[in-house]
Amino acid sequence: MTWKSFLKVSRPPTLAATVVPMLVGGALAWRSLHHMDWWAWLDIIAIGFLMQIGANMLNEYYDYVKGLDTEESLGIGGIIVSGQVPAPTVRRWAIGLYAAALVLGLLLVIFRDPWLLLMGLLAIGAGFLYAGGPFPISATPFGEAFVFMIMGPLEITATELAAGGQITPMAWIASVPVGFLVAGILLGNNLRDRVKDGQFGRRTIPVVLGHQKGFAVISAVVAAAFLAVIAAVLNHRMPWGSLVVLAALPLAWTTLRQMQRPDGLKKAVPLMGRLHIIVGLLLAIGILIP
Numbered sequence: 001m002t003w004k005s006f007l008k009v010s011r012p013p014t015l016a017a018t019v020v021p022m023l024v025g026g027a028l029a030w031r032s033l034h035h036m037d038w039w040a041w042l043d044i045i046a047i048g049f050l051m052q053i054g055a056n057m058l059n060e061y062y063d064y065v066k067g068l069d070t071e072e073s074l075g076i077g078g079i080i081v082s083g084q085v086p087a088p089t090v091r092r093w094a095i096g097l098y099a100a101a102l103v104l105g106l107l108l109v110i111f112r113d114p115w116l117l118l119m120g121l122l123a124i125g126a127g128f129l130y131a132g133g134p135f136p137i138s139a140t141p142f143g144e145a146f147v148f149m150i151m152g153p154l155e156i157t158a159t160e161l162a163a164g165g166q167i168t169p170m171a172w173i174a175s176v177p178v179g180f181l182v183a184g185i186l187l188g189n190n191l192r193d194r195v196k197d198g199q200f201g202r203r204t205i206p207v208v209l210g211h212q213k214g215f216a217v218i219s220a221v222v223a224a225a226f227l228a229v230i231a232a233v234l235n236h237r238m239p240w241g242s243l244v245v246l247a248a249l250p251l252a253w254t255t256l257r258q259m260q261r262p263d264g265l266k267k268a269v270p271l272m273g274r275l276h277i278i279v280g281l282l283l284a285i286g287i288l289i290p
Contacts, residue, residue, distance in 0.1 A: 001079075001085050001089060001090075001093060002084075005079045005084050005085050006093075008078065008079055008084075009053075009056060009057055009060055009079045009085075009090065010053045010056060011056045011269075013269050013270040013273040013274075014052065014056060014185065014269065014273060015049065015052055015053075015273075016185075016273040016274070016276050016277040016280075017052065017147075017151050017182045017185055017273070017276065018045075018048040018049055018051075018052040018151070018155070019045075019048075019277055019280070020178055020181075020182075020276055020277055020279075020280030020281075021048070021151060021152070021155035021156045021159060021175075021178055021280075022041070022044065022045045022048055022155070022159050023280055023281065023284040024156055024159075024174055024175075024178055024280060024283055024284050024287065025044075025155070025156045025157070025158070025159025025160045025162075025163060025171065026041050026159060026160075026163050026284070027283075027284035027285075027287040027288050028156070028159075028160045028164070028168060028170055028171050028174060028287060029041070029159070029160045029163035029164025029165075030163075030164070030288060031170075031239075031287050031288060032160075032164055032166065032168050032170075033164050033165075033166075036163040036164050037112075037162075037163055037164075037165075038163075040108055040111070040112055040162045040163050041159070041162065041163040043104055043107060043108060043162070044108060044158065044159050044162040044163070046101075046104055047101045047104050047105055047108075047120070048155065048159075050097045050098070050100050050101040050104070051097070051098065051101045051123055051124065051127060053097055054093075054094045054095075054097035054098045054101070054127060055094075055127040055130065055131065057090050057091070057093055057094035057097070058091070058094045058127055058128065058130075058131045058132060059130070059131040059138065060078075060079070060080060060090060061080065061087055061090045061091045061094065061131075062131045062132050062136065063131075064080040064081055064087055065087065066200070098124050098127065101120070101124070102120065102124065105117070105120040108162050112161065112162050112165065113161055113162075113165065115161065116158060116161060116162060119154060119157075119158040119161075120158075122150075122154060123150060123154060123155070123158075126146070126150045129146075130143070130146060130147070138202075138204075139197075139201075139202040139203060139204070140203055140204070141203055141204060141205050141208055143186055143190070143204060143205075144183040144186050144187055144190075144205060144221075145183070147179075147182050147183055147186050148179035148180065148182060148183045149179065151178075151179065151182040152175040152176065152178050152179020152180075152182060153171075153172060153175040153179065155175075156171050156174060156175040156178060157171045157172065157175065169237070170237065170238060170287075173232050173237045173238060174232075174238065174242075174283065174287065176225075176228045176232075177224075177225040177226070177228045177229050177245070177279070177283065178225075178276075178280060178283070180221050180222070180224050180225035180228065181221075181222070181225050181272070181275065181276040181279055181280070182276065183221055184218055184221045184222055184225070184272050184275070184276065185269060185272040185273055185276055187205065187206070187214070187217060187218040187221060187272075188218060188259065188265070188268030188269055188271065188272040189268060189269050190204040190205060190206045190207075190214075191206045191211070191214050191215060191218060191259075191265055191268060192265040192266065192268045192269070194206040194207055194210075194211060194214065205217055215259070215260070218256075218259075218272075219256055222252050222255075222256065222275070225279065226245065226246065226248075226249065226252070229242050229243065229245050229246075229283070230243070230246075238286075238287070239286065239287065239289060239290075240289075241285070241286040241287070241288070241289025241290075242283060242286035242287060243286065244282045244283075244285060244286040244289070245279050245282045245283050245286060247282060248275065248278050248279045248282055251274075251275055251278060252275055252279075255271045255272065255274070255275045258271055259271060
């Protein structure tokens with residue numbers, strides 16, 4: 001696999017979903033302890049990237065095997081269907097990336113906390129369950145809830161545990177807005193692919209509800225992310241500085257408006273990914289404000 005093919009199948013816009021939990025988890029560790037183990041934080045960031053890219057490769061592999069991807073498909077990596085890389089090679093690379101992530105994870109298990117082994121195995125299993133098997137979760141209306149849990153609570157608590165050696169109640173609360181916006185990235189992807197997915201029998205939320213209601217769901221998810229932060233602050237569960245995320249409200253409005261344009265859904269994933277990472281950066285900064 002060439003570097004160009006690797007970069008394409010990695011789907012860089014989706015990697016924002018990995019960056020944000022790691023930033024927020026690191027900020028939580030620093031706030032609670034006023035220090036953190038930088039090597040452990042960098043290690044779990046590397047693990048997160050390896051697993052996300054591996055998951056993207058598995059998604060492309062299984063979509064190709066099941067006939068979902070064609071040369072006319074919108075927004076896919078496309079290295080298999082275009083003939084750049086054989087399907088078995090992509091699968092082997094995915095397994096190799098997961099194996100590398102597991103090796104790096106064992107360092108955290110040895111030097112930080114044994115619970116991280118269970119968390120890592122759950123994340124690896126999630127990657128295969130999401131895209132593969134006879135009943136992939138990605139083909140059901142539960143895909144968004146699945147990634148909410150994995151890339152919200154699981155990744156943030158694992159990052160805080162790795163970097164700071166403990167999981168605080170605030171980690172669970174901060175994971176809610178992060179999880180909502182990760183689900184928003186997937187909703188944008190599924191809204192874009194609604195017609196094609198329906199033709200192949202997939203039952204994602206946009207397929208079940210249709211375009212208009214599907215867009216209403218993604219709008220509600222974006223709104224819920226901001227409301228979750230406001231509610232947490234008002235209930236003294238997060239610091240007042242967390243309200244800095246409200247500075248991203250104009251961007252949220254613009255993002256949804258752009259997606260409503262005739263060709264807007266073609267850019268749904270990078271648009272939602274941009275919103276997710278900016279809100280995540282603001283949330284991490286807000287957590288660090290005394």
